[in-house]
Amino acid sequence: MNYRVVFNVLGSLLCFLGPLMLIPLVVAMYYGESPYPFAVSFAVTTIVGSLLSFRFVSTGEDEWEKREGFAIVAFGWFAAALFGSIPYMFDGVTPLNALFESMSGFTTTGATIFVDIESHSRSLLFWRSMTQWIGGMGIIMLFIAILPKLGVAGRQMFRAEAPGPKEDQIKPRIRETAKILWAVYVSISVLELILLLAAGMSFYDASTHTFTTMACGGFSTYADSVAAFNSPLIEGIITLFMFIAGANFALHYKTLYSDKKSLIKDNEFKFYFVIVAIATILLTGILLRDTYDTIPTAFRYAVFQVLSILTTTGYATADFNLWSDSGKVILLAIMFIGGCAGSTAGGIKVVRVLILLKYARRELFKAIHPKAIRPVKFNGKSVPGDIMHAIISFVVIYLLIFLLSSTILTILGMDLTSSITASIATLGNIGPGFNLVGPMANFSTVPAIGKLVLIANMWVGRLEVFTVIVMLTPEFWKR
Amino acid sequence: MNYRVVFNVLGSLLCFLGPLMLIPLVVAMYYGESPYPFAVSFAVTTIVGSLLSFRFVSTGEDEWEKREGFAIVAFGWFAAALFGSIPYMFDGVTPLNALFESMSGFTTTGATIFVDIESHSRSLLFWRSMTQWIGGMGIIMLFIAILPKLGVAGRQMFRAEAPGPKEDQIKPRIRETAKILWAVYVSISVLELILLLAAGMSFYDASTHTFTTMACGGFSTYADSVAAFNSPLIEGIITLFMFIAGANFALHYKTLYSDKKSLIKDNEFKFYFVIVAIATILLTGILLRDTYDTIPTAFRYAVFQVLSILTTTGYATADFNLWSDSGKVILLAIMFIGGCAGSTAGGIKVVRVLILLKYARRELFKAIHPKAIRPVKFNGKSVPGDIMHAIISFVVIYLLIFLLSSTILTILGMDLTSSITASIATLGNIGPGFNLVGPMANFSTVPAIGKLVLIANMWVGRLEVFTVIVMLTPEFWKR
Ligand SMILES: [K+]
Ligand SMILES: [K+]
Numbered sequence: 001m002n003y004r005v006v007f008n009v010l011g012s013l014l015c016f017l018g019p020l021m022l023i024p025l026v027v028a029m030y031y032g033e034s035p036y037p038f039a040v041s042f043a044v045t046t047i048v049g050s051l052l053s054f055r056f057v058s059t060g061e062d063e064w065e066k067r068e069g070f071a072i073v074a075f076g077w078f079a080a081a082l083f084g085s086i087p088y089m090f091d092g093v094t095p096l097n098a099l100f101e102s103m104s105g106f107t108t109t110g111a112t113i114f115v116d117i118e119s120h121s122r123s124l125l126f127w128r129s130m131t132q133w134i135g136g137m138g139i140i141m142l143f144i145a146i147l148p149k150l151g152v153a154g155r156q157m158f159r160a161e162a163p164g165p166k167e168d169q170i171k172p173r174i175r176e177t178a179k180i181l182w183a184v185y186v187s188i189s190v191l192e193l194i195l196l197l198a199a200g201m202s203f204y205d206a207s208t209h210t211f212t213t214m215a216c217g218g219f220s221t222y223a224d225s226v227a228a229f230n231s232p233l234i235e236g237i238i239t240l241f242m243f244i245a246g247a248n249f250a251l252h253y254k255t256l257y258s259d260k261k262s263l264i265k266d267n268e269f270k271f272y273f274v275i276v277a278i279a280t281i282l283l284t285g286i287l288l289r290d291t292y293d294t295i296p297t298a299f300r301y302a303v304f305q306v307l308s309i310l311t312t313t314g315y316a317t318a319d320f321n322l323w324s325d326s327g328k329v330i331l332l333a334i335m336f337i338g339g340c341a342g343s344t345a346g347g348i349k350v351v352r353v354l355i356l357l358k359y360a361r362r363e364l365f366k367a368i369h370p371k372a373i374r375p376v377k378f379n380g381k382s383v384p385g386d387i388m389h390a391i392i393s394f395v396v397i398y399l400l401i402f403l404l405s406s407t408i409l410t411i412l413g414m415d416l417t418s419s420i421t422a423s424i425a426t427l428g429n430i431g432p433g434f435n436l437v438g439p440m441a442n443f444s445t446v447p448a449i450g451k452l453v454l455i456a457n458m459w460v461g462r463l464e465v466f467t468v469i470v471m472l473t474p475e476f477w478k479r
Numbered sequence: 480m481n482y483r484v485v486f487n488v489l490g491s492l493l494c495f496l497g498p499l500m501l502i503p504l505v506v507a508m509y510y511g512e513s514p515y516p517f518a519v520s521f522a523v524t525t526i527v528g529s530l531l532s533f534r535f536v537s538t539g540e541d542e543w544e545k546r547e548g549f550a551i552v553a554f555g556w557f558a559a560a561l562f563g564s565i566p567y568m569f570d571g572v573t574p575l576n577a578l579f580e581s582m583s584g585f586t587t588t589g590a591t592i593f594v595d596i597e598s599h600s601r602s603l604l605f606w607r608s609m610t611q612w613i614g615g616m617g618i619i620m621l622f623i624a625i626l627p628k629l630g631v632a633g634r635q636m637f638r639a640e641a642p643g644p645k646e647d648q649i650k651p652r653i654r655e656t657a658k659i660l661w662a663v664y665v666s667i668s669v670l671e672l673i674l675l676l677a678a679g680m681s682f683y684d685a686s687t688h689t690f691t692t693m694a695c696g697g698f699s700t701y702a703d704s705v706a707a708f709n710s711p712l713i714e715g716i717i718t719l720f721m722f723i724a725g726a727n728f729a730l731h732y733k734t735l736y737s738d739k740k741s742l743i744k745d746n747e748f749k750f751y752f753v754i755v756a757i758a759t760i761l762l763t764g765i766l767l768r769d770t771y772d773t774i775p776t777a778f779r780y781a782v783f784q785v786l787s788i789l790t791t792t793g794y795a796t797a798d799f800n801l802w803s804d805s806g807k808v809i810l811l812a813i814m815f816i817g818g819c820a821g822s823t824a825g826g827i828k829v830v831r832v833l834i835l836l837k838y839a840r841r842e843l844f845k846a847i848h849p850k851a852i853r854p855v856k857f858n859g860k861s862v863p864g865d866i867m868h869a870i871i872s873f874v875v876i877y878l879l880i881f882l883l884s885s886t887i888l889t890i891l892g893m894d895l896t897s898s899i900t901a902s903i904a905t906l907g908n909i910g911p912g913f914n915l916v917g918p919m920a921n922f923s924t925v926p927a928i929g930k931l932v933l934i935a936n937m938w939v940g941r942l943e944v945f946t947v948i949v950m951l952t953p954e955f956w957k958r
Contacts, residue, residue, distance in 0.1 A: 329889040333882055356875055363872030367949050392871050393842030396835055403812060410808040470846050
């Protein structure tokens with residue numbers, strides 16, 4: 001392990017994060033709140049980052065190998081969450097809760113330990129939303145530019161005819177790709193911001209909710225989440241942008257700048273759309289039977305909640321914890337799917353679910369025609385064996401972590417439904433679950449050890465599991 | 480599809496089943512109950528079986544191909560459940576409930592729609608227990624002798640250095656293997672019967688509970704299940720025999736007649752033991768904290784329930800539905816594992832879980848060393864790719880059916896916990912779940928459509944999924 005490279009990059013990352021804290025500092029001054037917390041956070045983060053960068057100077061000849069890549073990604077996210085938690089502590093949040101909230105931000109999970117959201121300062125809530133937007137950008141880069149290089153996400157599969165030049169070296173490629181994706185992400189965000197402003201939201205509300213929509217984050221500045229606005233128009237805009245944020249950003253780029261049909265030709269996007277359609281129809285029917293009186297009302301709440309959960313955003317326009325179990329099971333099922341690869345969404349991802357289904361279908365065929373050769377196809381190409389293996393082992397390990405986490409939470413005394421949904425809601429970076437951790441409740445009642453488990457879930461889930469889990473193997477630290 | 484062969488074998492099967500109904504007829508006469516139901520059932524089953532056999536005479540030259548094999552297994556089990564349900568209808572049970580109870584018997588599930596078990600005639604309860612013992616024998620044969628021939632279970636993997644001669648033709652091999660396994664099954668059953676009698680049970684109780692222990696069936700002649708005896712000795716004997724019945728019968732044969740170390744050398748058996756040990760220790764700790772006062776009491780209920788659920792027997796010595804969620808989650812987790820391949824247990828099976836875990840571990844290793852070659856090993860041999868594929872697609876399809884079933888049940892209005900556990904309890908052939916379908920409750924409150932779904936679950940789960948599911952593919956019926 002080349003520690004110099006790792007610490008050098010971590011230092012650079014903090015030097016990038018620190019100055020971003022000046023934005024909530026400006027917000028604080030605008031609203032007449034104390035700028036002190038963000039000034040201190042800015043100083044601490046930037047100084048530590050600079051010290052790290054200077055202490056571990058990169059010679060410019062260092063090569064990133066796989067292990068260094070894994071360590072940078074995993075500890076990079078952790079460092080961001082750690083230093084990003086400083087402002088919370090100035091607002092009287094305990095260190096554990098601050099780390100929880102900050103990790104929930106940077107991983108775009110949106111699970112909160114805030115009991116009374118509106119009691120916190122506007123600048124802190126702005127920072128909280130902003131961390132999700134930063135995390136969301138990081139995720140897109142991670143998935144499209146970095147992980148394929150580390151062999152995690154399966155480059156060929158996940159549309160890594162990604163935008164940008166195609167050098168062999170990692171660094172220039174990441175830099176170019178990052179620029180392009182940043183531009184796409186910013187452009188779509190600006191579009192949402194304008195639409196939300198036009199729909200009558202204040203600049204503060206519009207910007208914070210743009211941050212958390214585009215990142216599939218789900219933090220709201222209101223305890224009632226998007227229900228606070230009680231506006232079908234705003235819900236419609238947010239629904240649309242959740243749908244966009246849950247799809248592949250590399251495809252958004254291609255759709256905008258080269259092939260207009262990039263999205264609708266893509267197998268993953270088509271399946272994503274089918275899931276949204278089926279879940280919405282089912283849920284509308286169930287809500288019409290059990291909860292609401294008219295089709296438009298049932299549809300309004302159904303489509304919003306389906307997209308919020310499937311894209312792992314986690315907003316709520318209704319307390320779905322009070323819906324019938326029929327409705328809840330639809331939400332629970334799509335919690336295990338998540339959005340598209342290369343989006344800001346979390347979860348197992350649509351492409352993995354789709355390929356796994358095609359794989360199972362192929363095996364059924366082979367049960368009758370054992371000698372027939374019928375490859376699993378995705379976007380017209382055969383899925384290679386190593387990609388198949390990567391997908392399957394991902395799902396297995398994902399479900400094992402889910403089981404382990406659920407078990408620990410119940411052993412700590414939480415009820416089964418809360419334990420299970422808290423686990424999947426953090427591992428899938430969704431945010432709210434059912435019962436104790438429902439959309440109108442919060443994670444403050446989870447025991448301390450449980451919070452640590454959930455922090456780990458968010459971190460592991462956001463980094464596509466392998467990035468963190470490989471560090472648990474002895475092989476990682478060898479030599 | 481060669482229908483003649485299929486109907487001919489189904490006919491023979493009914494001709495075998497019919498006369499078995501004379502045994503509960505004798506029981507009826509002994510207890511002074513009406514022998515009429517069993518006389519009629521015997522007559523109907525045997526006559527239909529004979530007509531089928533005569534109408535579709537086998538020329539002796541017919542070859543079983545895969546599709547015929549699948550059809551015989553799937554419809555054979557269904558026919559047994561269908562004709563075996565006749566006696567229930569004489570006792571005032573509705574046809575749907577009778578089919579449910581009979582399918583629950585022949586698939587050794589043990590889920591019951593009986594509201595007041597003791598109100599039914601002793602001969603009917605005897606038949607109910609007996610169907611599980613018949614089903615259990617069928618399962619061992621199916622798994623060790625038939626499925627590997629159909630390419631389902633992965634012969635090389637599942638110890639199909641099975642006893643018996645090794646011809647290439649299916650029929651003689653099945654016949655020889657069947658005889659040997661029958662002898663092992665009967666011998667161990669007799670041993671349990673003797674021990675239960677020695678522990679003070681009546682012949683009626685001892686025989687019915689031997690039937691349902693050895694089959695991992697779980698039907699009891701008492702509403703309180705094994706708790707009715709309130710005897711640590713009886714519980715100990717049953718615990719031991721559940722452990723035996725949940726292990727591979729081909730290995731029991733080898734242990735008895737050739738290599739004494741066959742069981743303890745086997746990777747699957749070792750892992751089975753490890754799961755039992757870990758789950759028992761955890762559950763004992765949890766029960767000690769939440770439910771019982773002393774270690775022996777906690778251990779007594781923990782070890783019994785862990786084995787009852789893991790081996791998918793489904794007996795209860797306590798209403799585990801009243802335990803804390805910490806305890807329930809342990810039971811829920813092992814519901815998804817099940818017993819060993821080649822046993823009478825249902826579920827995903829220990830060997831599949833073990834190989835899947837080894838596979839995930841290997842992929843983690845490969846994430847760091849992508850060029851390293853490290854095969855997944857089982858019992859010292861590399862697991863071939865096609866076996867790996869079969870295992871993975873089994874688990875995927877199994878979980879999909881579980882999800883589909885849970886979703887349907889909740890849509891029908893059942894609560895989430897009942898829906899989920901009713902689904903896994905029938906698909907895994909376990910019997911009781913939690914809440915509405917808890918160990919001291921029954922399945923009578925499930926809506927009619929839900930009962931049909933659960934009947935399908937039992938059938939699909941018992942026949943290793945593929946055997947039934949391939950019939951849903953258009954390829955199955957082609958040509
Ligand atoms: K989220
Ligand atoms: K059972």
